[in-house]
Amino acid sequence: MSKTSLAANKLIFLLAAIIATTPLAIDMYLPAMPIIAEQFGSDLSHVQQSISIFLFCYAISQIIAGPLADHIGRRRLAFIGLLGFSFSSYMLAMTDNIESFLIFRSMQALFGAFFSVVIPGVVQQIYRENTAKGMSYLSLIMMMAPLLAPGIGSILLQAHSWRAIFIFLGVYAMIMVLLAMRFLPDAPKPTQRRRKRDILDGYRIIFSNKKARPFLMGTMMSSFAFFCYITAIPFVYLEYYAVSVQAFPFYFAFNVSFVILANIINSRLSVRFGAVKMLTFGMFFGACVAVLLCLVTWFNMPFIYTMLLLGPLMSSLSFIATNSDALVLMRFKEHTGSAAATIGALRFGSGALAGPLLLVLHNGTPLPFTLLMLTALVIVVLTRTKQTKVVV
Template identity: 50%
Template sequence: MKSPVSFAMLALLASIIASTPLAIDMYLPAMPQMALELGTDIAVIQQSLSIYLAFYGVGMLLFGPLADHLGRRPLALFGLSGFALASLALSFCQDAHQLIALRAVQAFCGSAATVVVPGIIRALFKEHTAKGMSYVSMIMMLAPLIAPAIGSAVLWLGHWQHIFLLLALYALLILGCAWRYLPDPTPRLDGKLNLLAGYKVVFAQAQARPFIATSMFSSFAFFCFLTAVPFVYIQFYRVDEQSFSLLFALNVGALMLANFTNSRLVVRLGSPRMLLVGLTGAMIAASSLVTVNLCGLPLWSTVVCIAPLMGCLGLVATNADAIILMKFPQHSGSATAVIGTLRFGSGAVAGPLLALTYTGTPVPFASLMLCGVLAIACCQWWARALAKA
């Protein structure tokens, strides 16, 4: 199927979503330096990631139903503006408390911009939503692919505050493009705004619940990796910042390859089958990751397991999201908010769980990722049981 929209429009939609992975990944290499200069330990800086994820989820809860009633374009412009201002303020941050507070504001505003994109994709691609999601995800993955490298380059040329200044400039650039070109193709819901009405519709659909849970647990597994990766690569395996960027890029490359594969096969095979393909691969890769870390094998063995695991989790998440959105054409904003809130809420839980299970080795993060994959398998068993009922 030929794409119903131009590459430039796909790139704009991907760029809006990319504000979140850029805000998450660009400062990962700077965490040790930030902890030193802000007079705290790295665990506090890592908690700023959990705070970001938590407030991103809270923002989606509010802005999802608003998108269905007020339109997607106004929220995108508001969110990008607030994200830019918060990023600028972060570049002048002086202590850990300011960092955490401003990251919360940055996440809250960023959620307003990104929550509208799946609904726009759903309106443009209709029954081929999974293909559209794969296109946008594949382009968007350039952000986490290059974000740590950009962060490392900024640290080499300047200071960690410049990372947030660069984020502010990025948001302003995308704001200008969105102001000029972003469409609002979905009709607005009539009647009085009721923030809970859309959520009632979403959760009342019993067959959607297993896929909502699938999306949540795939994100939990992903954020376990994302939260732990600075410790695993930099502190445990002692790689330098440049090597960290390359290793991180390898995993993002696996995600991009998975989305490319999905865009080519999903129309023919369907989202449910592609989801099961991803789950099977994730089970194998996650089990192998736990095994190699329990055996204390070297860095290369962990890298070889994580890359396919990331790609398979990407297959699972993309197709689960597409299945959900197809079930709610009139409430895509609320459905996206549910997906995003549970996704980033589960990501916020990853940090405390990793801290609670900390042993000084990569075993806890590998075990938690395996738990997430096993939970996905349970969700798909649940979906099959409902389909047969």
């Protein structure tokens, strides 16, 4: 392994640690929600709304942060984001009412997008033509955050109080600031012509590029299918199939393990076969598994078939999302901030549709959930097959 490759592999741990700040902020305080609601004299539903508010503000902020990363530099934007996130976390630890809590959660999300949006550009810069490999490494390491976050939150809650969770997040962000000052590289200096361009120029270039649209659709639809899973799986497992609360985390972890496995496979095979071929494999494989899953739910087959098929289906979504993201980033090397922001906005924007659609289509069975996932994969296949030859 060359010194350059070794340095890149070391840096990816820092990048994953920085971007993991966001899933930590989303998942770490989940065990404390009832206590927070009780201390604020508020309904639990109001505290739960802080998740939706966080995701909405995070998606909107990415649209602003992407061009800023291209214009003022990645390092500067990352520092602003991490410092603002740390400040917001400390303020959350001092709030005593639900209104202030929601305001500072919004600020936390807005600043969180600032440093999150720069990371894909750094991955593209250091891995270049092997961006898909770098994105797989990033996803693989980052997957540990949502798995560990609720447990860390529970420990802090038992050791002190819910406020310790947000103090932890503030300290974590400050540690990331110190590490970023030492190791985070900046983007190459823009040309004079590049500096004069309008801040929205990157978005115009991205959305007007016809060759990039299938990859953007892959990012959007795979995320939509993933959020369908996240939204529906508690009902599917706990209510419809009557899985016990104690067993639910193990089945959930079983499905998530396939996402981790897919990232390991993709990090190795994307270098050999290329991101386009890995994306093509993921979408056709996923469509086949989704058809089988729809048949299982249509004929009301036993739980074991649904559980076993969901794992491979989740792995296919990982193949699609990781390689689609990489192909978009490689296509817009001079607009990586805007490209990363576009990916993030499409991901969270499409994901926001999952809950309302599942609510409208709900019929007391898992069928609407499986049909929506199949529909998403069919859209990816149809969009991709219209453009069989893509030059990256």
